[in-house]
Structure formats: structure tokens, C-alpha cells
Amino acid sequence: MRLKIKSCSFRSLLKILPLTFLLSLLPSCGAGDSPDDSLRLGVALYTQDDTFISALAQDLEQLVQEEESRIGQKITLLISDSRHNQTTQMGQVDRFLARRCDVLCVNLVDRTAAAVLVDKAEAEGVPLIFFNRQPVDEDIQRWSQTYYVGASAQESGTLQGELVLEAWRSAPERWDRSGDGVLQYVMLEGEPGHQDSLLRTEYTIQAITDGGIEVERLARDTANWNRAQASARIALWLEEFGEQIEVILSNNDDMALGAIDALCETGRPLEDWPLIVGIDATAPALEAVAAGQLYGTVHNDGRGQAQAMLSLALALHGGEDPAGAVDLVDGHYVWLPYRTVTQANLSAFRAS
Numbered sequence: 001m002r003l004k005i006k007s008c009s010f011r012s013l014l015k016i017l018p019l020t021f022l023l024s025l026l027p028s029c030g031a032g033d034s035p036d037d038s039l040r041l042g043v044a045l046y047t048q049d050d051t052f053i054s055a056l057a058q059d060l061e062q063l064v065q066e067e068e069s070r071i072g073q074k075i076t077l078l079i080s081d082s083r084h085n086q087t088t089q090m091g092q093v094d095r096f097l098a099r100r101c102d103v104l105c106v107n108l109v110d111r112t113a114a115a116v117l118v119d120k121a122e123a124e125g126v127p128l129i130f131f132n133r134q135p136v137d138e139d140i141q142r143w144s145q146t147y148y149v150g151a152s153a154q155e156s157g158t159l160q161g162e163l164v165l166e167a168w169r170s171a172p173e174r175w176d177r178s179g180d181g182v183l184q185y186v187m188l189e190g191e192p193g194h195q196d197s198l199l200r201t202e203y204t205i206q207a208i209t210d211g212g213i214e215v216e217r218l219a220r221d222t223a224n225w226n227r228a229q230a231s232a233r234i235a236l237w238l239e240e241f242g243e244q245i246e247v248i249l250s251n252n253d254d255m256a257l258g259a260i261d262a263l264c265e266t267g268r269p270l271e272d273w274p275l276i277v278g279i280d281a282t283a284p285a286l287e288a289v290a291a292g293q294l295y296g297t298v299h300n301d302g303r304g305q306a307q308a309m310l311s312l313a314l315a316l317h318g319g320e321d322p323a324g325a326v327d328l329v330d331g332h333y334v335w336l337p338y339r340t341v342t343q344a345n346l347s348a349f350r351a352s
């Protein structure tokens with residue numbers, strides 16, 4: 001089943017159809033369109049069932065609408081849901097190419113599959129923008145028209161570690177439950193092999209130990225960015241370690257919210273909870289910060305990434321120098337900054 005969706009009709013369709021259904025109907029750029037010089041942008045998401053990614057896709061759709069009004073020209077935005085399957089994504093990219101998309105944006109399912117996609121795009125002369133799931137540099141360098149839009153995984157880990165240091169130092173009697181001066185923690189990790197799982201895990205701990213705090217890891221495991229999986233892990237760890245857990249470090253907000261779900265289930269009063277930190281600053285995580293359940297998070301600028309992808313795509317399609325449209329590093333990379341969020345600066349993020 002095929003459905004051609006123009007960006008201007010996407011929002012109204014959203015009102016009547018669930019997003020899951022809509023995205024599953026968007027495999028291609030619509031055969032038989034009359035050629036014109038307006039931008040046709042094909043976007044493949046590793047899964048739309050990911051809080052951060054689906055918010056980024058909605059931001060992109062909104063930005064496309066705003067840009068259409070600004071330039072007075074149609075932009076055709078096609079979004080496909082690869083449903084965690086790299087083979088499915090390959091087929092979607094083939095269809096985007098067969099149907100004359102001008103620029104492709106790919107949120108890889110498997111980061112190691114990038115080279116094949118670069119070769120396909122190069123063969124058709126269609127610029128390729130990877131986002132959020134970062135290929136190795138060798139694959140990015142494979143073709144001059146390959147780009148990556150994202151945020152530094154290392155930076156997010158460091159900022160998360162600094163949040164923990166700030167809390168620990170300002171109220172050691174609150175967080176160091178054992179009073180031994182050592183920070184006992186559990187770590188909820190994202191998908192294995194994802195740059196954000198690997199580097200956030202490493203640099204959060206490095207920032208804490210660089211700050212002079214000794215740490216002891218009680219447990220670690222992947223919860224695949226997923227709230228329900230994280231809740232199940234934390235429930236087990238709470239049974240095993242009880243009040244020994246002083247800090248719950250989570251590679252993203254959805255898993256931190258899973259930890260909060262598990263703690264709520266125990267009925268333990270909030271003042272006895274461990275310190276919990278996440279990354280992303282999703283809307284529900286900001287509510288958890290407001291409620292004092294989540295100490296803080298690190299804002300992952302999905303809207304900024306969507307804007308950079310659109311600006312880059314427009315420049316490439318218009319034959320302009322992409323460095324004039326975005327802040328391009330090493331000719332291929334666009335990096336959006338992370339920012340920490342706590343109750344102290346929450347209002348700036350809830351308003352945006």
C-alpha cells in the first residue's frame with residue numbers, strides 16, 4: 001500500500017491517524033510525480049517507536065511547513081519507519097532513490113551498514129545525510145556528499161557526570177546514603193554498539209572520577225533506550241541491592257523514566273530515592289525534573305538537528321555551498337551542542 005504525503009497534509013492526517021500507522025504508509029516518494037525543481041526529501045527513521053526520534057521527525061515536519069511558507073514553494077517530505085530492520089531500511093532507501101528524492105536523510109538501524117548506503121547514494125548522485133546514529137568516519141569520508149548531523153556523545157556523558165558531581169557535592173548527606181564517601185551506582189545503557197551508549201557510559205563516569213569522587217558500580221545492563229526494559233532492570237536491582245543504590249545513571253531519559261516507574265512501584269518516599277539522571281530533555285523527563293523525581297537531564301537538541309538537516313538539504317539541492325547554510329566541521333559534520341537541565345533552569349526548556 002502506498003500513500004504520497006506532502007508535508008502540508010501531514011499534520012492534518014496526524015489528527016486522524018496514529019503516527020505509527022502513518023509512518024508505516026510512507027515507504028516512498030510517490031511514483032509518477034511530474035518533475036519540478038522543488039526539494040523532495042526522503043527520511044528513513046530506524047524506528048518511529050523511539051521518543052527522541054519521533055519528536056525529531058515531528059520537529060522536521062513542522063520546520064518544513066514553516067520553510068514552505070517562507071519560500072512560497074512546496075517541499076515534499078517523505079518519512080519511512082525502518083522498524084529496527086536494516087534490510088527494510090535498505091529497501092526504503094532504494095525506493096527513495098528510484099522515485100527521484102533529491103536528498104536522503106538516514107537514521108541507520110545498524111551503524112555498520114553505512115558504506116552500502118553511501119555507495120548507493122553516490123551511484124545516483126543523491127546527497128546523503130546521516131543523523132543521530134553515527135557511522136564511522138571512514139564511511140562518512142567515502143564520498144564528498146555524505147554528511148552527519150548529530151551531537152557529541154562524549155559531551156553528553158561529560159555533562160551528565162557534571163550534573164551528578166554538582167548534586168553529590170551540594171548535598172553529600174542526602175546522596176551518600178552509606179556515608180562511605182564512595183558513590184555506589186547502577187548504569188542503564190542504551191543499545192549495544194550505539195555511539196551514545198558507549199561514550200555516555202564512559203564519559204559520565206570519567207567526569208565523576210575526574211571530579212575526585214570514587215565510584216563503585218553495583219550493576220550495569222542494556223535496556224535498549226526503552227522505558228519498560230529499564231523499569232524491569234531497576235526493579236530487579238532494587239530487590240538485589242536495595243538502599244545500597246545511591247545513583248541511577250541512565251544513557252537516556254526514557255530509561256530514567258523507567259527507573260522512576262520502578263521506584264514508584266515500591267512505594268518508597270521520594271526523599272529516600274537514589275539520585276537519577278538522564279539525557280535528552282524529552283517532555284515527560286522535564287515533567288519528572290519539575291516533580292523532583294529526576295535530578296536533571298542533558299538537552300539533546302532534536303529540533304536543532306532537524307533544522308540543520310533541512311538547511312543542509314536545501315543548500316545541497318539548490319547547488320549552494322553547504323558551509324554557508326550550516327556550521328560544517330571537516331566538510332562533513334554538523335554538531336549541535338548539549339546543555340544541562342535541572343530545576344534551576346527548567347523554565348527555559350519547558351517553554352521551548
Ligand code: BGC
Pocket residue numbers: 050051052053132133194196225251252253254279280300
Ligand atoms: C537518544 C536516545 C535515542 C537514541 C536513538 C540517542 O541520541 O538520546 O533517546 O533512543 O538516540 O538512536
